[in-house]
Amino acid sequence: MSSSRPVLFLVSADSGCVRVDAEAPHVSVMDLGVTRGDGIFETISVCGGRAQALEPHLDRFVRSARLLDLPDPDLDLYRQAVFAAIDAHDDVAELYIKTVMTRGVEGAGVPTGWVYAAEAADFAGARTEGIRVVTLDRGLRHDVAQTSPWLLQGAKTLSYAVNRAALREAERRDADDVIFTSSDGFVLEGPTSNVILRRGDTLVTPRTDQGILPGTTQASVFEFAQAKGMKTEYAVVPIAELSSADALWLVSSVRQAVPINRLDGVERSIDVEFTARMTAYLLGRRD
Template sequence: MTRATLLTITRPTSAPGSAAEGDTGSGFEAVDADAPQVRLMDLGLTRGDGVFETISVVDGHPQALDPHLQRLAHSAMLLDLAEPDLDVWRRAVLAGIETHRSNGGDARELYAKLILTRGVEGTGRPSGWVFVDTAEDFTAARQGIRVVTLDRGYRHDVAETSPWLLQGAKTLSYAANRAGLREAARRGADDVIFVSTDGFALEGPTSNVIVRNGNTVRTPQTDQGILAGTTQASVFAFFEEQGFDTVYERIPAAELATADELWLVSSVRQAAPVTDLDGTPFTVDAERTAALNAFLLARTS
């Protein structure tokens, strides 16, 4: 089995003084993925004070690389982190993929995880890594998943009323999302759709929600503290090519049960059709879902 590939970002942000000692000029360097890398007092470890992105890599191509990098920068801005040096991160992702494939990691589907933290407490120097490895086999999930709705504990307008809660940022503070997935498992389900306390559908712990009713395909609009989805944008492109109308809007959670089809979509897993939501069965159009996933896996931008 091919070992994972890891690059340390020695110049993770464009802020003066952010480069580590020994920076070669490329802004990153390959390191041993099995060797210790994180200092105990790194704020990403002790506080979850950092951001990340996970990029699907298909046939050596990182999908939606620029949108992922822009979202990394947006998340960093919401956390008041210094602006990431996106040229460095872009080159590091490409170098990591090339290194991994040249070392025998030639599986069709890989993933690249980008991690940026505030760094060791008191140093003012951020930490960054790019990790590349073989993706999990999501064949079963792409055929269907069982989902439950869970109350997120916030109103739909929390991003406007309480921006300090960082809804809409892809942060390392994922404990609540993981807890939601464990609760789903306790209820005999595979995944979650979070809903607001005032009754609107939001997103999954690691995914966006896609709802089809007739010829209209909808997703919850992102001003509700929802992470803007790179895969969701590609899903809309697929349906638009098929002649469907696509809409961003506030979707009452009660309307999910009346959908003709539901999907949870994300990088790496792609589109997972919902077969059951809170005990309500859904029919999966296997042919449409297969075509959608083929479209997603063939993306070049």
């Protein structure tokens, strides 16, 4: 087990970014991020000192803040804290960074912000051998972002109780992860990931106007595919196309691209070579 210790920087308009003891308490029990899950976050993979897709992550951080009617995060401060956290952390194979902003203590009107860095778990097995996935109905139509924007579908919020419940349900069904589907029959996303299908030489992911969080890792995978001469497509994907796809992946920061080797109890073949090339690209080891 690694002996590396996490690194924490508090971020505020008054103090800038200040390093503090990551194991000491810093957030009030009255903070709305704690009591209501009222806040936003991003998780950024770091390999070889390089923050993967940092600017897209920061852009999405701002987008989530606006969806929640939060003040725009000071990206200069958060960017400074990200680089400082990378520099301050022990040299490890893979690191992850969390940028967080809450609405702050109830009634104070001042956001709480921090940047946290810690060593990433070892996902080598999932990346090479694949994972078991089940589909679960999210209970919302695929057009919910247009019909009911107050439900905040497509924002990366701290309110993760439903996502954690879905993963516990997956475990009860002898699976590792979940693909959410809409109540009207379309593929959406995972609790912490985007879905990618391969049809021949085309990679497909569900369109982000369906209440899906725009994926920074998914975008990087599409860049990789386009550089290899493949086609890419954002589409409305019927559930049946999961079974007929040539290959399936869940992609996310830190875990990167993991192939699906079983879907709803049905075994699937995985493309080990293509997945390895995709992962090498995501981790910065360009081929």
